[in-house]
Amino acid sequence: MNDDHTFTVIRDRLAEAQDSxxxxxxxxxxxxxxxxxxxxxxxRAIAALTAACAVIGLALALVLPSGTQHRPVHAxxxxxxxxxxxxxxxxFKLRNTSHPAQLxxxxxxxxxxxxxxWGEICLAQGRHALLPTQGIVSYLNRRPTQMSSVFELGxxxxxxxxxxxxxxxxxxxxxxxxxxxxxxSIPGNHxxxxxxxxxxxxxxxxxxxxxxxxxxx
Amino acid sequence: MDEDQREFAEFYAAAxxxxxxxxxxxxxxxxxxxxLVAEAxxxxxxSWRKVRGLAExxxxxxxxxxxxxxxxxxxYRREVALGSHHHTAATSQDPAMDSSxxxxxxxxxxxxxxxxxLRLLLDLDTATTAEMLGMSGSTxxxxxxRAIAALRRDVPAxxxxxxxx
Numbered sequence: 001m002n003d004d005h006t007f008t009v010i011r012d013r014l015a016e017a018q019d020s021x022x023x024x025x026x027x028x029x030x031x032x033x034x035x036x037x038x039x040x041x042x043x044r045a046i047a048a049l050t051a052a053c054a055v056i057g058l059a060l061a062l063v064l065p066s067g068t069q070h071r072p073v074h075a076x077x078x079x080x081x082x083x084x085x086x087x088x089x090x091x092f093k094l095r096n097t098s099h100p101a102q103l104x105x106x107x108x109x110x111x112x113x114x115x116x117x118w119g120e121i122c123l124a125q126g127r128h129a130l131l132p133t134q135g136i137v138s139y140l141n142r143r144p145t146q147m148s149s150v151f152e153l154g155x156x157x158x159x160x161x162x163x164x165x166x167x168x169x170x171x172x173x174x175x176x177x178x179x180x181x182x183x184x185s186i187p188g189n190h191x192x193x194x195x196x197x198x199x200x201x202x203x204x205x206x207x208x209x210x211x212x213x214x215x216x217x
Numbered sequence: 218m219d220e221d222q223r224e225f226a227e228f229y230a231a232a233x234x235x236x237x238x239x240x241x242x243x244x245x246x247x248x249x250x251x252x253l254v255a256e257a258x259x260x261x262x263x264s265w266r267k268v269r270g271l272a273e274x275x276x277x278x279x280x281x282x283x284x285x286x287x288x289x290x291x292x293y294r295r296e297v298a299l300g301s302h303h304h305t306a307a308t309s310q311d312p313a314m315d316s317s318x319x320x321x322x323x324x325x326x327x328x329x330x331x332x333x334x335l336r337l338l339l340d341l342d343t344a345t346t347a348e349m350l351g352m353s354g355s356t357x358x359x360x361x362x363r364a365i366a367a368l369r370r371d372v373p374a375x376x377x378x379x380x381x382x
Contacts, residue, residue: 006365006375011337013318018238018338021247026233028255030226037263 070111070172075102082106088173091140094166097185097198107181111172115209117184121196122211124182124203131202136174140167164198180205186213224269225262232275233258239338240282243330245323250282253289257281276335276349283334287327321371329364332357 072084079098083091090110097103100116107114115122124130164185185198196215203209233254240257241250257278261268268274322333328350335346336357347354369375 006369007337007361009375010318010333010365010368011340013316014242014322014333014338017242017316017319021238021241024234024237024241024247024251026229026237026255027251028258030222030229033225033229033255033259033262034222036259040263 070109073106073110075106077102079103082110082112084110085169088171090170090172092166092168092170093140094183095164096187097183103183111175112170113175113180113205115180115182117182117211119186120184120211120213121186121199121215122182122184122209123199123215124201124207124209131176131179131204133202136171137202138169140169166198166200178204178206182209184211221265225265228269228274229258232278235339236275236278236282239279239334240286242319242338243279243283243322243334244286245319249286249289253282253285254278256285271349272345273339273341273349276339276341276345279334279339280331280349283327283331317372317374318368321368324371325364325367328352329360329367332360333364336361 070084073082073090074084075082077099079094079096080103081091081093082103085091090107090112092107092112097116097118100118104114104116107116179202181200181202183200186196188197191197192214194216199215236257237250237254240254241247244250244253260281261274261278268277271277322330325333331350332346335341335349336343341349343354343357347357350357352360
């Protein structure tokens with residue numbers, strides 16, 4: 001028997017099988033098919049919109065400056081100055097912390113996160129919170145000569161204002177993301193003896209900081 | 218209902234029966250055939266502008282349903298392998314589906330089954346079958362030859378022109 005003959009036999013037999021199936025009405029109305037596709041298209045549109053939003057968000061995150069990104073700063077006040085150096089380090093000179101919000105903003109823009117207070121002394125609770133500054137901060141005027149995570153200057157007992165004359169070079173790129181400086185000072189003529197006139201600390205942002213108008217040295 | 222919907226609804230009403238019979242015979246199960254054909258029509262509506270322009274839209278439905286059957290079967294096998302349930306595979310209550318010829322047809326590779334479905338069951342010519350399956354006419358002929366050889370091997374009664382039923 002050749003293919004053609006078998007072809008005919010198979011076709012006839014399969015046709016018989018089809019015919020024997022009886023009535024086969026469509027159980028799904030055409031309207032249901034239209035609805036299915038509308039729902040699928042809506043789901044796909046939502047998924048595509050979600051994906052597009054995610055892509056745009058990612059692109060913006062990559063392209064736009066983030067809150068932590070810093071830029072060159074050159075701010076000079078009588079009380080302090082902040083300068084970004086060509087090598088990315090920041091020179092910070094502090095005589096007192098007046099205009100604290102402006103100073104805090106200038107430091108932040110230069111990549112130095114800091115909490116700055118004027119007229120009160122702020123200290124992180126527990127000295128265990130202090131972080132190492134090696135490789136992050138160097139002193140330009142060698143005052144103090146020893147590297148430290150905290151430096152305090154005593155009051156003059158109501159005498160003339162002691163000039164802080166602090167000058168540091170800070171490397172922003174080496175500051176851990178969870179750390180910041182806490183810098184505060186009080187005008188010298190308002191500080192009794194044995195009380196702190198000025199202090200800075202390098203502590204975790206999560207450290208609890210207490211501020212007071214007068215703090216024992 | 219717009220013009221496209223009306224046109225599709227007419228095609229759906231006219232083609233459902235043919236497509237379902239052919240797919241049911243090809244997969245051996247009426248309920249499964251209905252699901253596959255309904256899904257194929259749904260896909261057809263999603264691509265209606267393309268499908269309506271084909272030489273034989275019914276062939277598109279059948280090919281789509283049989284392709285979906287392959288996917289269904291792979292998923293079914295994985296689920297059976299993963300689970301400890303004793304599923305009853307696509308068996309049918311239809312006496313017609315118990316034919317040894319129908320059983321042999323289900324064992325054919327999907328491409329051969331598609332060629333048989335379009336050439337023998339839908340009665341398309343080789344050129345249209347080739348166009349609908351995206352293959353050359355000679356490939357259709359080869360698949361058909363192999364399918365017939367396999368069916369003759371699996372159903373010896375074919376050689377005597379007596380089919381078991």
